[in-house]
Amino acid sequence: MSKVYTRTGDTGTTSLVGGKRVDKACARLESYGTIDELNAQVGLLLTYIKDLTDRDCLISIQNRLFVVGAQLATETESDRQPSCTISAEDVTALEKCIDEASEGLPAWRGFTLPGGCRAAAIAHVCRTVCRRAERRILSLHAAEPVSPQLLAYVNRLSDYFYVLALRLNFWQGTDEILWQK
Numbered sequence: 001m002s003k004v005y006t007r008t009g010d011t012g013t014t015s016l017v018g019g020k021r022v023d024k025a026c027a028r029l030e031s032y033g034t035i036d037e038l039n040a041q042v043g044l045l046l047t048y049i050k051d052l053t054d055r056d057c058l059i060s061i062q063n064r065l066f067v068v069g070a071q072l073a074t075e076t077e078s079d080r081q082p083s084c085t086i087s088a089e090d091v092t093a094l095e096k097c098i099d100e101a102s103e104g105l106p107a108w109r110g111f112t113l114p115g116g117c118r119a120a121a122i123a124h125v126c127r128t129v130c131r132r133a134e135r136r137i138l139s140l141h142a143a144e145p146v147s148p149q150l151l152a153y154v155n156r157l158s159d160y161f162y163v164l165a166l167r168l169n170f171w172q173g174t175d176e177i178l179w180q181k
Contacts, residue, residue: 032072048119127161
């Protein structure tokens with residue numbers, strides 16, 4: 001393995017795909033850095049998931065998050081565009097995962113506090129990191145265009161983590177703690 005460190009980022013800049021140097025705190029890096037954080041949280045969540053359907057959805061999500069990161073790490077003007085992008089089919093596949101995770105759940109009783117069994121609590125962490133990633137991507141989108149499919153995918157993804165948390169608690173027999181006004 002070659003050396004991991006390059007020393008080129010020691011002054012607070014890094015290169016986007018395409019070669020443009022940018023500040024490590026710019027909106028684009030905040031966007032794909034938060035996606036990377038989300039992917040790590042999904043990896044943690046996977047250590048608690050036994051159901052094969054849920055595992056398949058989560059692994060697919062991890063792969064798609066790499067695609068999201070690649071799209072966000074590529075400068076808009078670059079001739080080197082990512083070889084894969086988030087598509088309408090990816091959004092539809094995620095919606096299918098949401099629908100499958102929703103099957104058999106009791107009717108909605110109100111807003112739930114994050115928590116429950118350990119896997120559900122981690123799914124809630126994934127949901128909140130995903131929402132932060134979405135906000136960061138929307139901040140980037142205000143200055144530079146971001147693919148509508150990528151925006152839709154990340155928006156649906158937080159819904160998936162919410163439904164998955166409900167499902168995991170339901171399967172564990174853990175009661176949801178409802179928000180008390």
